[in-house]
Amino acid sequence: MNQSAKEKIIIAIDTPDAKSAKCLVEPLAGEGCLFKIGLQLFTAEGPSIVRDLQSLGARIFLDLKFHDIPNTAREAVRSAVRLGVDMTTIHLCGAPAMVQESVQAAMESKTLVLGVTVLTSMDSESLQSIGIQSNPENQVLRLAEMGVANGLRGVVASPLEIAPLRKMFGPGLTIVTPGVRPAGSDLGDQKRVMSPAEAIRAGADYLVIGRPVTKAPNPLAALRSIASEIESAR
Ligand code: C5P
Numbered sequence: 001m002n003q004s005a006k007e008k009i010i011i012a013i014d015t016p017d018a019k020s021a022k023c024l025v026e027p028l029a030g031e032g033c034l035f036k037i038g039l040q041l042f043t044a045e046g047p048s049i050v051r052d053l054q055s056l057g058a059r060i061f062l063d064l065k066f067h068d069i070p071n072t073a074r075e076a077v078r079s080a081v082r083l084g085v086d087m088t089t090i091h092l093c094g095a096p097a098m099v100q101e102s103v104q105a106a107m108e109s110k111t112l113v114l115g116v117t118v119l120t121s122m123d124s125e126s127l128q129s130i131g132i133q134s135n136p137e138n139q140v141l142r143l144a145e146m147g148v149a150n151g152l153r154g155v156v157a158s159p160l161e162i163a164p165l166r167k168m169f170g171p172g173l174t175i176v177t178p179g180v181r182p183a184g185s186d187l188g189d190q191k192r193v194m195s196p197a198e199a200i201r202a203g204a205d206y207l208v209i210g211r212p213v214t215k216a217p218n219p220l221a222a223l224r225s226i227a228s229e230i231e232s233a234r
Helices: 018-025 039-045 048-055 070-082 092-106 124-129 136-149 159-172 196-202 219-233
Strands: 009-012 034-037 059-066 087-091 112-116 154-156 174-177 206-209
Touching: 009 219, 018 039, 018 048, 034 048, 039 048, 039 059, 048 059, 059 070, 070 087, 070 092, 087 092, 092 112, 092 136, 112 136, 112 174, 124 136, 136 154, 136 159, 159 174, 159 196, 196 206, 196 219, 206 219
Parallel strands: 009 034, 009 206, 034 059, 059 087, 087 112, 112 154, 154 174, 174 206
Antiparallel strands: none
16 A cells, blocks of 8 residues: 555544544644544544544544444444444454454445454553453464454554564554654653654554644644654655
8 A cells, every 4th residue: 555654644533522623633634644533532422523523524533442242343333334434443352253243344335444452551460360361462463363364454553563463464454553652752641652653664554643743732743744754764
């Protein structure tokens, strides 16, 4: 896929309401990047926020991380497909039948279903506390392997897992990576970070970037500067 640098950037719109989301997106919508609506904004505003941002020209990644019985997950993905979003997420710990049903629900649509592997807030200790003995990297690879075997074409994974995933699955798997921080920016609560250039060099297809753009004094300038950092990495 020959994408421009901006097309590789997904801006996380973690705002509390529609008004602030629209203010943020309006000046950025024509730049070619995607916009991620997560649980906070969707729970506050419902599907109308997806339509409102789409009407500004924004392409949407609806990140609601579905995890339920296969039938319910399938119908949730169908609803996301009907909203016309470009990407949506399921939790891979939902196991093979849930993955198959979810992937099936988006077949023949433009919506890419991404599998969430291990949340970056989890470490070996927290995995053990829920009965999983593997370390995070092995668990990510194991879940991704199961997902791909059940028709999945993309995953969300931390910067640390990009290279092992790329090595194992080659160019066919879409890798979306949060935890990206441009040089010199505030880490916030992100611990295991990479710069945009490092993440792209490691093999990420898309970078999820929130606060370094949304809290910048000039979000458009911040977005353009990240895009040139990506451009220089290629
Ligand atoms: O502001 P920041 O760049 O940290 O935002 C990253 C976005 O990616 C947030 O919406 C966060 O919820 C999301 N995310 C993450 N780590 C994950 C999965 C999602 O930071 N493992």
